Amino acid sequence: MDLKAQNISKRFYRKAGESNYFYAVRETDLELPSGALSVLMGRSGSGKTTLLSMLSGLLSPDTGTVTADGRDLYSMDDRKLSAFRAARISVMPQGRAVLDTLSAWENVFLNARIAGVRDESLVPRALELMERFGIPDLKEALPKELSGGELRRVMLCRSLLLSPEVLMCDEPTGDLDDQNTALVLDSLRDYAHQGHTVLLVTHEADAVSYADRLLQMDAGRISTPDPV
Amino acid sequence: MRDLVFRNLRGRPGKTGALVLLVTFLSLTLCGGGLVLSSLRAGLNSLENRLGADVIVMPSKAALKTDLDTLFLQGTIGPYYMNMSTVNKIGRTEGIGRMTTQVFLSSMRASCCSIPIQVIGFDPETDFTVQSWLAQSRQGTLKDGELLVGTKVNVNVGESIKLYNVSCPVAGRLAPTGTGLDTAVYCNLNTIRSLMAAAGALGGYSYINGDPAETISAVYIKAADGVNVDDIVNSINIHVRKVQAVRTRSMVTGVADSLGGVSRTVTVLMVVIWLLIWVILLVAFALLAGERKREFAALRVCGMSRARLSGLVFAEAFCVSAAGAVLGILLSLVLVRSFSSLIEGALGLPFLLPSSGTVAALATVSMLVCLLAGPIASAVSARKLSRVDTGLILREG
Ligand SMILES: Nc1ncnc2c1ncn2[C@@H]1O[C@H](COP(=O)(O)OP(=O)(O)O)[C@@H](O)[C@H]1O
Ligand SMILES: [Mg+2]
Numbered sequence: 001m002d003l004k005a006q007n008i009s010k011r012f013y014r015k016a017g018e019s020n021y022f023y024a025v026r027e028t029d030l031e032l033p034s035g036a037l038s039v040l041m042g043r044s045g046s047g048k049t050t051l052l053s054m055l056s057g058l059l060s061p062d063t064g065t066v067t068a069d070g071r072d073l074y075s076m077d078d079r080k081l082s083a084f085r086a087a088r089i090s091v092m093p094q095g096r097a098v099l100d101t102l103s104a105w106e107n108v109f110l111n112a113r114i115a116g117v118r119d120e121s122l123v124p125r126a127l128e129l130m131e132r133f134g135i136p137d138l139k140e141a142l143p144k145e146l147s148g149g150e151l152r153r154v155m156l157c158r159s160l161l162l163s164p165e166v167l168m169c170d171e172p173t174g175d176l177d178d179q180n181t182a183l184v185l186d187s188l189r190d191y192a193h194q195g196h197t198v199l200l201v202t203h204e205a206d207a208v209s210y211a212d213r214l215l216q217m218d219a220g221r222i223s224t225p226d227p228v
Numbered sequence: 229m230r231d232l233v234f235r236n237l238r239g240r241p242g243k244t245g246a247l248v249l250l251v252t253f254l255s256l257t258l259c260g261g262g263l264v265l266s267s268l269r270a271g272l273n274s275l276e277n278r279l280g281a282d283v284i285v286m287p288s289k290a291a292l293k294t295d296l297d298t299l300f301l302q303g304t305i306g307p308y309y310m311n312m313s314t315v316n317k318i319g320r321t322e323g324i325g326r327m328t329t330q331v332f333l334s335s336m337r338a339s340c341c342s343i344p345i346q347v348i349g350f351d352p353e354t355d356f357t358v359q360s361w362l363a364q365s366r367q368g369t370l371k372d373g374e375l376l377v378g379t380k381v382n383v384n385v386g387e388s389i390k391l392y393n394v395s396c397p398v399a400g401r402l403a404p405t406g407t408g409l410d411t412a413v414y415c416n417l418n419t420i421r422s423l424m425a426a427a428g429a430l431g432g433y434s435y436i437n438g439d440p441a442e443t444i445s446a447v448y449i450k451a452a453d454g455v456n457v458d459d460i461v462n463s464i465n466i467h468v469r470k471v472q473a474v475r476t477r478s479m480v481t482g483v484a485d486s487l488g489g490v491s492r493t494v495t496v497l498m499v500v501i502w503l504l505i506w507v508i509l510l511v512a513f514a515l516l517a518g519e520r521k522r523e524f525a526a527l528r529v530c531g532m533s534r535a536r537l538s539g540l541v542f543a544e545a546f547c548v549s550a551a552g553a554v555l556g557i558l559l560s561l562v563l564v565r566s567f568s569s570l571i572e573g574a575l576g577l578p579f580l581l582p583s584s585g586t587v588a589a590l591a592t593v594s595m596l597v598c599l600l601a602g603p604i605a606s607a608v609s610a611r612k613l614s615r616v617d618t619g620l621i622l623r624e625g
Contacts, residue, residue: 049623058529058618079533086531095624097526101239113232114531158530170622 001069001088003032003055003197009220010050010066020075024050026220027063032199034166036209037192040201042217046196047093048201049170053215055199056168057081057092068166088152094157094171098143103225104150105130108157109111122161129157133183137199148175156184166197173204185210233543242378243516244548250509250603252550252559254502259594260560261498264272264571266566266586268487269404271578281328281448282457284472285318285464286310288494290445310471311442317468318447323455328354331420332445333427336392340430342390345381348410350421357448358414361402371490373422376414378571379404389413392426406572406580449473483577512544512603518608524613525620534546534614541610543604547601557591 009027014020024047032038032055036202042048053059053068066073068089075079075199085091090111098107108126112118130136133153141153156172169188173181181204189210200207208214216223238362239245284297290308309331319327331349350358352370364377368374375396377383389396404410415522419439451457457475464473473496524537532540564571566579572579581587 009439032329049619051624054618058622078368079535082531082533082536091529093618093622095527095621097529097621099239099523101235106235110527111530114527114536141357 001197002034003056003166004067005030005061006063006064006067007065008051008054009194010047010054010059010061012150012187013191017055023047023220024204025054025061025089028222030055030222032166033213034195034197034210035192035195037189037198037200038213038215039207039208040199040215040222041203044203046217047220048106048217051203051222052091052168052170052199054153056166057085057090058091066217083111083115086111087162088164089166090159090168092159092167092169092172094174096143096151097155098151100143103139103141104135104141104146104154107143107154108161111158116160126157126161127158133157134180146187149177149180150177153180154188159189160191166199167191168199168201171203172200173207179207230543233540233547236540236544236623237547238451240307247509247512247516247545247548247551248552249557250505250512251549251598252556253505253552254509254601255553255556255558255594256563257498257502257505257556258579258597259557259590260564261480261494261558262590262594263564263582264496264615265491266582266590267406267568267571267579268491268575268577270586271580272480272484272487272573273579274405274580275407275483278312279358280450282451283460283464283473284476285447285449285471286445286470288470288472290472309443309445310447312444314468314471315444315447318464318471318473321449321463321467323460323463324395324449324454325452325455326354326356326450328356328448329417329444330357330446330448331443333420333424333609334529337434340390340393343381345389345391347391348412348414348421349417349423350414351417356450360403361405361598362400370416371416372416373397374399374415374419376400376402378402378410378414381413382412391423393431394426395425396424401426404580406578408598447471463552485575490577494612504624505604506601509602510608513606517541517612520613521616522621525618525622528616528618537614537616538610541606541613545603545606545610546599550595552602553595553598560590560594561587561607586613 003085006029007027008025009023010025011021011023014022028051040048040051050059054061059089060074068084071084073084086215094163099110101108102193108130109122127129127136130139133148133156134159135153136137136152138146138150143154146154152172156169159167159169167188171189172183176184185200185204185207188200189212192212200211214224244497287308287310315329328351330351333347333349335343335345335347348358349548352359358376373394373396375389375398377398377400379402383389383398385398385401388397396419398413402410404412421443424440424443447458453459457477462473464471509616527537527540568579
């Protein structure tokens with residue numbers, strides 16, 4: 001599924017109610033093709049997360065449209081958009097997005113639970129994912145018992161469990177060691193090459209070598225330098 | 229989704245417990261207050277029925293010494309008696325429909341009596357105030373020497389009570405009235421006269437001089453249809469000496485008046501406390517919502533719609549409310565039941581647990597109100613949480 005953004009922008013006010021605003025993302029056209037790993041890089045505060053939020057249907061842009069599979073995301077009502085996101089667009093946020101009352105295993109199934117998918121085949125897939133990312137022993141662990149890196153891999157397993165057509169990861173390798181970073185980047189590229197649309201937001205320099213498409217963000221503006 | 233609700237609730241036992249406790253108080257205020265109010269009303273009704281009579285005539289001395297309004301809360305009017313010729317004079321008053329006599333005697337705190345208790349002798353032939361309360365008894369009429377006991381007397385039917393060295397078998401039990409009459413025992417006139425004779429022989433009642441058969445404590449009168457009760461009262465008070473006739477309704481009205489006052493106070497108190505707790509509940513939900521923003525942002529990022537997020541909050545509030553409501557109802561039943569005599573004493577009003585139908589209705593209303601009030605109190609937080617800014621977890625590093 002291709003994801004297409006036309007002329008999207010987002011501005012924020014410095015202080016609520018004041019006319020003094022700035023653009024987190026300036027008017028941008030962008031296309032994320034399926035089957036390719038798009039890597040979005042840029043300094044902190046350059047607007048990467050804001051862009052990812054708009055592309056994934058979580059933040060309504062001030063101007064422009066985002067279309068997925070030919071459907072304008074922000075013209076859908078909340079119920080439709082949520083259902084669409086749950087089924088087809090997976091987001092792995094930069095922050096800690098787990099339920100503390102659920103075990104790691106249950107957190108891996110959170111998307112499936114919300115999307116209402118009760119497929120027996122998800123169990124071996126979840127096991128395989130946790131195995132692949134080196135956290136098979138943490139099934140019963142509670143989030144508060146996990147390290148940042150472990151938690152991030154739980155979230156990654158969750159994002160991949162339903163094999164979403166679109167996957168967006170914000171700094172997924174933030175607190176991972178080199179070996180695990182390579183593992184994650186490798187998996188994301190593989191996943192993209194299976195025909196999925198993958199957007200990776202990172203400031204990890206290594207990611208450049210995995211990118212099929214490199215996007216550079218600077219003060220809300222996107223440029224597309226040639227892949228190195 | 230449903231298991232998510234339970235997981236959330238079980239996952240933070242302290243906070244869930246605190247919320248349940250708040251709703252328990254809501255339900256306790258409502259159901260407990262309602263029980264107290266309807267118990268007072270039931271007590272009053274029972275008192276009215278129990279009196280059965282329109283007029284009570286007693287010796288003037290007794291009338292002087294007894295606070296009429298509390299007469300029936302305490303049981304009897306003390307050791308003051310009138311003789312049969314007086315009773316006959318009363319009986320000649322015009323307009324009397326039914327008339328019956330009673331004799332009061334207290335047992336003593338001494339070895340001759342197994343318990344200190346009020347004994348009320350009534351005339352089974354003419355009685356219209358006691359026997360209608362018979363709850364559980366052997367077949368047949370009350371024989372000489374047998375007793376009926378009030379509901380609070382701790383002696384079983386079939387057992388005996390020793391009064392002035394006379395052993396009296398208990399033949400039946402009266403239904404609860406919520407008044408002092410519940411702690412008395414009842415017998416026929418023959419029995420009470422032989423008990424008085426026995427008491428006189430023991431020297432316990434030196435003031436009983438003369439024939440026990442000539443000794444009457446009170447006369448109960450029911451006016452004939454269409455007769456003005458006040459005429460009877462006035463006629464007796466004018467024509468019969470040394471007795472005082474009182475309209476029973478004025479006694480009940482006294483009770484009813486103070487009942488009205490107490491009811492208003494209890495109701496106002498109930499409403500104020502209830503609202504206070506509800507506001508606390510609302511604040512508690514709102515505070516918890518603040519703590520749970522990230523959790524709901526996570527659910528949102530994972531594809532949950534706003535409607536379902538609010539649904540989750542409401543479902544949790546609903547479960548909490550259901551648990552609290554049930555606890556509060558049970559607690560109020562236990563409390564009101566175990567403290568009923570304390571409440572009765574403190575308020576100085578007849579107190580009688582209402583029928584199980586009324587209790588069920590009260591419980592149902594409390595349940596429904598709590599099931600509404602809880603989720604409504606969570607509406608603010610439901611709104612807050614369903615509109616949670618996902619940037620919270622999207623942006624954080
Ligand atoms: N909700 C918001 N309100 C105000 N400013 C915001 C908001 N979200 C993001 N910003 C600002 O927009 C800019 C871009 O943020 P972000 O997209 O998170 O950058 P990045 O992910 O590249 O670090 C930052 O200066 C940030 O402070
Ligand atoms: Mg960011």
